Amino acid sequence: MDDEVLVAKMVAGDADAFRQLVARYHSTLVRVARYYVNSEATAEDVAQDTWIAVIKGAEKFEGRSSFKTWLLRILVNRARRTGTREHRQIPTNPVDPVQAQRFDEQGMWREPPQPFTEVVEGRLANAATLAAVRAAIAALPEPQQAVVTLRDVEGLSTEEVSELLELSVANVRVILHRGRAKVRDAVESSVRGGATWQ
Amino acid sequence: MAITKSITCRDAVALVSDYLDGGLTWRARRRLERHLADCGACTAYLEQMRVTVATAGTLTEDDLPDDVLNGLLDVFQKFHADPNAAS
Ligand SMILES: [Zn+2]
Numbered sequence: 001m002d003d004e005v006l007v008a009k010m011v012a013g014d015a016d017a018f019r020q021l022v023a024r025y026h027s028t029l030v031r032v033a034r035y036y037v038n039s040e041a042t043a044e045d046v047a048q049d050t051w052i053a054v055i056k057g058a059e060k061f062e063g064r065s066s067f068k069t070w071l072l073r074i075l076v077n078r079a080r081r082t083g084t085r086e087h088r089q090i091p092t093n094p095v096d097p098v099q100a101q102r103f104d105e106q107g108m109w110r111e112p113p114q115p116f117t118e119v120v121e122g123r124l125a126n127a128a129t130l131a132a133v134r135a136a137i138a139a140l141p142e143p144q145q146a147v148v149t150l151r152d153v154e155g156l157s158t159e160e161v162s163e164l165l166e167l168s169v170a171n172v173r174v175i176l177h178r179g180r181a182k183v184r185d186a187v188e189s190s191v192r193g194g195a196t197w198q
Numbered sequence: 199m200a201i202t203k204s205i206t207c208r209d210a211v212a213l214v215s216d217y218l219d220g221g222l223t224w225r226a227r228r229r230l231e232r233h234l235a236d237c238g239a240c241t242a243y244l245e246q247m248r249v250t251v252a253t254a255g256t257l258t259e260d261d262l263p264d265d266v267l268n269g270l271l272d273v274f275q276k277f278h279a280d281p282n283a284a285s
Contacts, residue, residue, distance in 0.1 A: 013278040015271055015274055015275055015278075018270075018271070018274050019267065019271060022262065022267060022270055023259045023260070023262060023267070024258060024259055026260070026262055026266070027260035027262070044266070048266065048269070048270065051270050051273075052270070052273055055270075055273055055274050055277050056277060056281075102208075102211075103206070103207060103208040103211075106206065107206025107207055107208035107209060108206065108207050108208075109207050109239050109240075112238075112239035112242070113239060113242045113243045113246060114242065129253060130253060130256065130257065133250065133253045133254055133257065134257050134260070137254065137257075148254065152251050152254035152255060153254050153255065153257050153258075155255060158219055158221065173215070173216050173219070173221055176215055176219075177212070177214075177215035177216065180215050180247060180250060180251065181211075181215070181247075183250050183254065184243075184246050184247050184250040187246065187249065187250050187253070188246060
């Protein structure tokens with residue numbers, strides 16, 4: 001069901017519509033909040049407070065943007081305020097040493113990725129692959145986790161992510177590149193694990 | 199002009215994410231596409247990245263702890279039972 005339909009039902013007091021919206025977005029809210037605050041527990045609190053603000057209409061949704069964008073904006077404002085109170089140091093994009101070691105001095109693959117198109121085609125919807133991607137995203141350091149979640153899971157554009165997190169587009173691209181590379185590695189290991197097992 | 203200068207696999211892999219997002223200049227895109235035309239390993243990498251991004255896009259609902267969900271539903275129901283009383 002569309003977000004907008006669920007939102008209309010929620011405003012009318014439909015608890016099941018509210019439950020569906022929470023199920024759809026809560027983990028994204030926690031991941032994005034985590035970029036701004038010091039702990040997982042605080043990120044969870046900020047995400048829950050965001051829902052409570054939504055329930056109470058402290059923030060009114062007027063349909064000028066999508067519900068998703070509006071919800072994320074409330075979350076980010078709250079997370080940013082909380083982070084400021086905690087004197088949070090916003091993390092910078094970490095470099096993954098493993099990626100650099102994949103290439104030799106000439107910039108050639110040491111161990112080329114094995115083509116797994118055939119394997120994956122039948123496995124794309126496979127629960128194991130989905131679980132590998134989900135776990136890999138959850139394990140990403142910030143800001144990669146927030147950026148990959150917003151861009152690839154939630155489908156925001158690079159420009160929208162840049163605006164929401166107040167990062168330059170160029171910066172979002174670099175963060176995305178490093179985050180995606182790690183998630184791809186996880187998919188490769190999961191597929192390879194499956195292939196070896198046969 | 200050396201616009202045909204070739205790139206290494208390391209350089210190619212660094213461009214893949216931006217390539218998928220349409221974020222490369224035409225020159226960089228051309229360099230990458232030339233490299234891909236001759237390099238099965240990087241082509242496989244690109245394909246894997248495509249699959250990874252597509253799979254991430256299918257992750258919507260996540261399992262939530264019951265206490266989180268129930269706590270929020272409780273606030274919701276109390277608020278709708280009596281908007282003034284709920285704190
Ligand atoms: Zn190559």
